[in-house]
Amino acid sequence: MRHALAALALALAACDGPLLFAELSIPEIRVTLPGQTFPASDTTIPANWCSAIQVDPPCIALTLDYDLGGNVPVLTEQNVTYDLRLTDVAIALSATEVGKDLSGVRLATIRVLDDPLDPTAGVVVASYVRPPGPVAPTTIAITGNANLDLGPYLEAGRLPVRVEVVLDAGTPAFLADVQVGFSLEVKLDWGAYL
Secondary structure: OHHHHHHHHHHHHOOOOOOOEEEEEEEEEEEEEEEEEEOOOOOOOHHHEOOOOOOOOOEEEEEEEEEHHHHOHHHHOOOEEEEEEEEEEEEEEEEOOOOOOOOOEEEEEEEEEEEOOEEEEEEEEEEEEOOOOOOOOOEEEEEEEEEEEOHHHOEOOEEEEEEEEEEOOOOOOEEEEEEEEEEEEEEEEHHHHO
16 A cells, blocks of 8 residues: 555656646637827827937827736636737727828837836837828728737736837827737646645
8 A cells, every 4th residue: 555655646746737727728818998099290298209209200109008817817816827829919090080191100010018117128019011102091900910928928917018100290199999819728726725
């Protein structure tokens, strides 16, 4: 009997990971932040600029905060390991003034931030460059696909994202609807609760 118990103890010690666990796989989670307001190109508020000094052409930015933990509470639980992957991102810019357009938008980027206090750190996950020729869109779609592990970017279940827009002509204030897609695999260590 002692030999059997010793063998069982050795077998359990050799296991990699928890002995009692639950696994969950969610192939798609979609989170939308509707109606985020961007200021007009002539904004004089430094908090709206991409850098401390406004450049030419002007660049305006907005840092958004996705509360993934609020939508998927397991991300903020103890004794949980997870693989959270960004699958796609889309932003739709829409002019808010009738008769105005977004032809002054030269380029736009969406970046997942390493540090919400450092807007230059992180990974660009989607971008837009205005096509050549005369264009006068009232809406612009920016999309991107990625297989980015978001674990290192989450802080207490929140994901900081920064949108930067470079403008080379006067542009009115506009709205941005931001949608992000994720996949999630979770492993919960039930043994740690016992």
